[in-house]
Amino acid sequence: MTEIAKALTVAGTDPSGGAGIHADLKTFQEIGVYGMSVITSVVSQNTLGVKSFVDLELDFVESQFDAVYEDIPPDAVKSGMLSNPEVMALTARKMKEAGVANYVLDPVMIASSGHALISEDARVAVAKELLPLATVVTPNLPEAEALTNKTIKTVEDMKEAGRVLVEEYGANAALIKGGHYEGEADDFLYDGDTFEKFSAERFDTKHTHGSGCTYAAVITAGLANGKTLYDAVKDGKAYITAAISNPLNIGKGQGPTNHWGHRWSEIHSKEKA
Ligand SMILES: Nc1ncnc2c1ncn2[C@@H]1O[C@H](COP(=O)(O)OP(=O)(O)OP(=O)(O)O)[C@@H](O)[C@H]1O
Numbered sequence: 001m002t003e004i005a006k007a008l009t010v011a012g013t014d015p016s017g018g019a020g021i022h023a024d025l026k027t028f029q030e031i032g033v034y035g036m037s038v039i040t041s042v043v044s045q046n047t048l049g050v051k052s053f054v055d056l057e058l059d060f061v062e063s064q065f066d067a068v069y070e071d072i073p074p075d076a077v078k079s080g081m082l083s084n085p086e087v088m089a090l091t092a093r094k095m096k097e098a099g100v101a102n103y104v105l106d107p108v109m110i111a112s113s114g115h116a117l118i119s120e121d122a123r124v125a126v127a128k129e130l131l132p133l134a135t136v137v138t139p140n141l142p143e144a145e146a147l148t149n150k151t152i153k154t155v156e157d158m159k160e161a162g163r164v165l166v167e168e169y170g171a172n173a174a175l176i177k178g179g180h181y182e183g184e185a186d187d188f189l190y191d192g193d194t195f196e197k198f199s200a201e202r203f204d205t206k207h208t209h210g211s212g213c214t215y216a217a218v219i220t221a222g223l224a225n226g227k228t229l230y231d232a233v234k235d236g237k238a239y240i241t242a243a244i245s246n247p248l249n250i251g252k253g254q255g256p257t258n259h260w261g262h263r264w265s266e267i268h269s270k271e272k273a
């Protein structure tokens with residue numbers, strides 16, 4: 001019998017389906033990995049922005065972790081929206097208790113629409129509690145700036161942020177994403193030893209809602225499947241590039257990425273046949 005890899009996402013929701021838990025589960029499914037979720041916050045949002053959110057009680061978040069772990073231990077875990085220091089500390093404790101081997105930390109701070117998804121004091125908590133546990137941390141440029149307290153203007157600055165996150169804060173590796181940079185969409189992975197660049201052409205599109213969640217989720221699914229970090233990021237970059245370059249044109253604002261963009265031409269050639 002085929003052994004199916006399992007992945008868990010610890011994150012907030014998006015009723016409009018493009019980011020957070022929803023993006024993660026769609027992505028796990030696309031990769032053929034069994035997806036599970038622990039919901040931290042219920043968010044009222046869509047492609048136009050975030051209206052409000054409610055953080056679930058800590059005991060209830062913990063109960064969800066226990067429900068997953070006592071039954072179906074995951075091969076890899078991803079965390080996204082952890083809106084306050086308490087839920088970060090809880091997540092760190094549950095990771096340690098479970099001895100999670102593959103942990104992708106997406107340090108979500110601000111939605112693509114510009115709305116803050118975590119409190120100010122939670123930033124420091126990310127650094128202290130979660131970074132030393134991370135197989136890889138995946139900040140975009142504003143998140144990398146907030147975590148390192150440094151301004152990022154050049155590729156050298158991006159690399160320096162990667163160095164700080166690994167060498168000073170203790171992450172195993174850092175993937176600094178260039179979605180918010182100008183020019184090509186280049187991301188830099190630093191594993192404490194070498195820098196690897198993952199490049200893609202920048203597409204002229206506003207449909208990138210949930211791109212960071214989706215990218216981190218596909219990397220998590222790759223690790224759950226036993227890939228090396230390098231291969232998980234390489235395949236993840238191809239997946240997110242296909243998701244951005246085949247837009248669904250859904251929503252009145254910044255629309256979702258296309259979670260099945262990687263097989264879009266196959267779907268459409270079947271429609272024509
Ligand atoms: N217009 C674009 N064309 C091609 N690739 C892009 C574009 N925008 C972002 N990317 C890529 O998408 C991935 C996600 O990066 P990004 O920096 O946008 O994440 P993010 O800001 O955390 O996303 P979000 O907050 O919208 O979920 C990266 O690989 C980045 O290079």
Ligand SMILES: Cc1ncc(CO)c(N)n1
Pocket residue numbers: 011012013014019020021043045080081108110111112209210211212213
């Ligand atoms: C729940 C959630 N997590 C992350 C993001 C960032 O894209 C978002 N918009 N919503």
